[in-house]
Amino acid sequence: xxxxxxxxxxxxLGYDHHxxxxxxxxxxxxxxxxxxxxxxxxxxxxxLKSIAGELPPLEGHILxxxxxxxxxAYLPQQAAxxxxxxxxxxxxVAMGLWRHLGLxxxxxxxxxxxxxxxxxxxGLTGFERRPIGTLSGGQLQRARFARLLLQDxxxxxxxxxxxAVDAQTVDDMAQLVLRWHxxxxxxxxxxxxxxxxxxxxxxxxxxAREAIARGPVGDVLSPANLLRARRLAEAFDEHAPVCHxxxxxx
Amino acid sequence: MIENWLIDPFVEFAxxxxxxxxxxxxxxxxxxxxxxxxxxxxxxxxxxxxxAILPGAAIGYLLxxxxxxxxxxxxxxxxxxxxxxxxxxARATQLREDASLSAVYLISLAVGVMxxxxxxxxxxxxxxxxxxxxxxxxxxxxxxxxxxxxxxxxLALGYRALVLECVDPAFLRSVSRASPLAHFGFxxxxxxxxxxxxxxxxxxxxxxxxxLPAGCARLWHQDLVPMLATAVATALLGTLSGLLLSYxxxxxxxxxxxxxxxxxxxLSLLASPVxxxxxxxxxxxxxxx
Numbered sequence: 373x374x375x376x377x378x379x380x381x382x383x384x385l386g387y388d389h390h391x392x393x394x395x396x397x398x399x400x401x402x403x404x405x406x407x408x409x410x411x412x413x414x415x416x417x418x419x420l421k422s423i424a425g426e427l428p429p430l431e432g433h434i435l436x437x438x439x440x441x442x443x444x445a446y447l448p449q450q451a452a453x454x455x456x457x458x459x460x461x462x463x464x465v466a467m468g469l470w471r472h473l474g475l476x477x478x479x480x481x482x483x484x485x486x487x488x489x490x491x492x493x494x495g496l497t498g499f500e501r502r503p504i505g506t507l508s509g510g511q512l513q514r515a516r517f518a519r520l521l522l523q524d525x526x527x528x529x530x531x532x533x534x535x536a537v538d539a540q541t542v543d544d545m546a547q548l549v550l551r552w553h554x555x556x557x558x559x560x561x562x563x564x565x566x567x568x569x570x571x572x573x574x575x576x577x578x579x580a581r582e583a584i585a586r587g588p589v590g591d592v593l594s595p596a597n598l599l600r601a602r603r604l605a606e607a608f609d610e611h612a613p614v615c616h617x618x619x620x621x622x
Numbered sequence: 623m624i625e626n627w628l629i630d631p632f633v634e635f636a637x638x639x640x641x642x643x644x645x646x647x648x649x650x651x652x653x654x655x656x657x658x659x660x661x662x663x664x665x666x667x668x669x670x671x672x673x674a675i676l677p678g679a680a681i682g683y684l685l686x687x688x689x690x691x692x693x694x695x696x697x698x699x700x701x702x703x704x705x706x707x708x709x710x711x712a713r714a715t716q717l718r719e720d721a722s723l724s725a726v727y728l729i730s731l732a733v734g735v736m737x738x739x740x741x742x743x744x745x746x747x748x749x750x751x752x753x754x755x756x757x758x759x760x761x762x763x764x765x766x767x768x769x770x771x772x773x774x775x776x777l778a779l780g781y782r783a784l785v786l787e788c789v790d791p792a793f794l795r796s797v798s799r800a801s802p803l804a805h806f807g808f809x810x811x812x813x814x815x816x817x818x819x820x821x822x823x824x825x826x827x828x829x830x831x832x833x834l835p836a837g838c839a840r841l842w843h844q845d846l847v848p849m850l851a852t853a854v855a856t857a858l859l860g861t862l863s864g865l866l867l868s869y870x871x872x873x874x875x876x877x878x879x880x881x882x883x884x885x886x887x888x889l890s891l892l893a894s895p896v897x898x899x900x901x902x903x904x905x906x907x908x909x910x911x
Contacts, residue, residue, distance in 0.1 A: 424796050445796070452792040457661055458846045459789050467786055470797040475782050503844045504789075523797070 374401040375437070377527055377558050378423065382432035384615075385418050391430065392418045394582045395617055400560065402526075405553040407569040407589065408562045410579040411602050416562040417449065419579065420529050423560070424448075436527075445525035447516055449532050455505050461515050462500040465491060468522025490521040495544065510541040517545050528552055530561040534568070546572055566593060580604040631869045637756050641865055641875065644758045644766045644822050648831055649857030651770030652815045654777055656832025657839060657846075657853045658808060662788050665836075667708065669829045670727035672816045674704035676734030676825045679750060684741050688749070690761045690821075697820055700730070701813035709809050713802070734825070753824030755865075755875045762821050769818040773811050780804055785846065823876045831857055834883035841894040856886055 376399035385393040393415035400406060408416045421427045423434055424446040436443065445468075466479060466487050473479070479487065491497055494514040504512060513533065520528060530549070534542045550572070552559050563569050569576060569589055576592040578584040580601035585592040631638045659668045678700025679693040686692035708723050738747045758766070777784070780803075786794040787804040795801045819828030839853035864879030871878075893900050 426792070426795060446792070448792040448796075453790045454788065457785075457789040458844050458849060459785065460845070464789065467790075467793070467797075470786075473782075475780070475800070505844075519793075 374403055376400060377402045377404075377437045379435040380432070381435065383419075383422075383429055383434060384431040385415065385422050385427060386430050389430065390612070391615065392581060393422075393579070394615075395432070396579075396583050398577070398583065398586060400558060402558055403553070403556045404558050404560075404575060405549070405573055406558075406560045407573040407576040408560055408579060409564070409566065409569060409576055409593075410584070411606075414580045414601065416579055417531050420446070420531050420560065420562060421448075424529055443525065444527040444529060445520050445523035446529045447520055447531060447533055450509070450513065450516075450535065453504075453512070453516070455507070455512060458503055458505070460500065461496060461502050461504055461507065462487060462491070464504055465496075465515055465518045465522065468519035468524075471523075486522060490518040493521060493548070494518045510537040513537050513541060513545070517548055521548070525557070527558045528560070530559065532562050532564065534563070534565065542568070569593070627870070628866065631866065637758075638865065638869060640758045640763060641755045641822075642862070644755060644763055645861030645865065645879065646858060647763070647766040647770040648815075648818055648822055649835075649861055650854060651773035651811075652819055652831040653835040653839075653853040653857035654850045655773060655808075655812055655815050656829075656834075656836035657850050658784060658788060659812065659832055660836040660840060661846075665829075665833050667723050668812060668816070668832060670723035671701055671705050671708075671813060672820070672825055672828045673727040673734075674730040675701040675813070675816055675820055675828075676750065677730050677737060678734075679820065679825070680734040680737035683746065683750070684737055688746065690759070690765065693750075694765060694817055694821075697817045698813065701816055702810065704730070705809040705813050706806065709806055713805065731825075749824070750820075751824045751826050752874070753820060753822050753827070753876045755822040755879065756868075758822065766818045766821065769814045773815060776807060776811055780807055784808055823879065827876055827880045830880040830883060831860075834880070834887050835860065838883075838887050838890040841890040841898050842896055844896060856883070860886055 378400040380396045380398050383393060383396040384391050392413075396419070408419065410416055418427065422429060423436070424444065466473075466483070468490075469479070469483055469486070472483070488497070491500065494517050496511065496514055496518060499507070499511065499515075504515065507515065517533075533545060537545075546568070549559055549561065561573075563573075570593065573589055575587065576589045577586045578592050578597055578601055581604055584601045584604070585594075585597045632642055656668075659665060675697040678696035678698070680696070681700075682689070682692035682694070682696030704723070704726055708726075734750075735747065738750055780800075783794065783798070783800040783804040784807075787801055787808070791801060791805075794804070815832065816828045819831050822828075823830060835853040835856040838856045839849040842852050843849040860883035861879055864882035865875060867873060867882060868875040868878035891898050895901055
């Protein structure tokens with residue numbers, strides 16, 4: 373494997389002491405294009421959130437080789453954004469340049485050129501002045517991808533990027549993901565469409581609170597693995613005993 | 623003739639000039655805060671925090687009588703405590719900011735009214751509940767002006783972070799450490815402006831200077847910058863017309879100001895071509911693409 377940009381060391385994540393991701397080990401090498409799959413409630417979004425620094429682990433660590441805030445770009449689920457807020461498409465997308473602009477910086481000529489370029493790339497030319505509330509779900513997702521393009525980060529985290537968008541948008545955005553991969557960026561995407569994963573992703577991590585399988589997509593997506601994932605994800609016990617696995621192992 | 627009607631009250635009476643100055647200061651700070659409050663869907667939360675100021679001010683009153691620093695300080699402490707706890711709860715858990723606030727607001731109101739009525743006259747109680755914009759002294763005027771200056775300064779400095787914190791907080795957290803600062807900074811400005819509003823309009827109507835202008839502005843614009851400008855203009859107009867109304871018709875001034883703002887809001891609701899009812903009456907044409 374190439375140099376790891378991410379390492380999980382006995383990582384346990386969760387809410388209210390209930391684990392959602394349980395004792396995860398592993399590394400993600402630079403330039404990896406990894407699909408994160410698993411049933412609802414399997415901990416995929418939680419894992420991504422924690423990599424982005426939003427959720428401290430209950431146990432263990434995540435090691436990011438480039439821990440600076442600009443070392444990654446994170447696309448949360450669309451619900452995180454308030455589309456009723458009166459802001460234009462151009463303003464929203466331009467915030468991808470936050471680390472260059474900060475609180476006060478102006479876009480400048482080069483910034484404006486880059487903004488135009490990424491809007492053209494996602495097919496939103498002409499939408500610059502439109503309030504984001506007037507965009508369709510697919511168009512809004514295109515705008516968020518344009519912002520990712522401006523962020524120009526070596527590690528890109530996508531949480532269900534294709535939820536509720538049409539086939540054309542999925543195809544266009546998948547092209548961008550492919551290009552990021554070719555540029556040597558590391559991309560981790562939470563996805564539900566297994567056909568899409570099979571045809572677009574070389575590597576997958578099947579998660580169902582624990583890592584079920586990790587490796588080439590063909591091996592990971594075996595019927596036996598998928599069945600096991602479903603069983604494990606359903607097993608939630610309000611009164612589960614305290615886990616001592618780490619203490620026993622040590 | 624009409625000029626006399628408009629200008630004479632302020633030329634003749636110092637208390638009217640003071641009320642106008644105080645109201646203008648309040649408008650400049652509170653209206654933009656109100657726009658963000660509304661856009662964050664926190665209108666009712668603002669109301670609740672305003673009521674939470676009451677017991678703090680009441681305790682200040684209990685200790686020092688009708689004293690500006692004591693009542694301001696008490697109100698500030700109580701308001702900040704409630705706002706920061708609510709904000710902290712919202713950040714740390716899945717609960718929304720307004721969930722626990724309605725309980726806090728009722729309890730605070732009851733405690734505040736009880737403290738004041740145990741120790742003071744009903745005139746004092748009316749003063750605290752409804753404010754007295756016609757009796758602003760030098761200290762209070764200075765306080766209102768300082769708060770509005772500070773508010774405008776902070777909004778100008780933190781504008782970009784605050785906008786992003788409202789529209790896409792998860793994104794802001796991923797690119798910057800400014801998110802908690804923007805969130806809590808906003809809550810502090812909110813409390814400061816509510817305390818300012820409390821001196822002029824009382825705890826019950828302090829939020830009026832925020833939400834009514836913001837509601838008007840939202841109805842006229844789809845962009846944030848003109849929305850902020852319209853909100854300030856609406857607040858200024860409402861203050862001026864409210865004071866004149868109260869002077870000429872002999873009405874209590876606080877309610878007159880809020881009623882003027884309410885009238886502007888109703889007008890916007892009916893007439894605005896962007897968000898108002900008028901747009902339903904327009905011919906239904908559309909572009910080709």
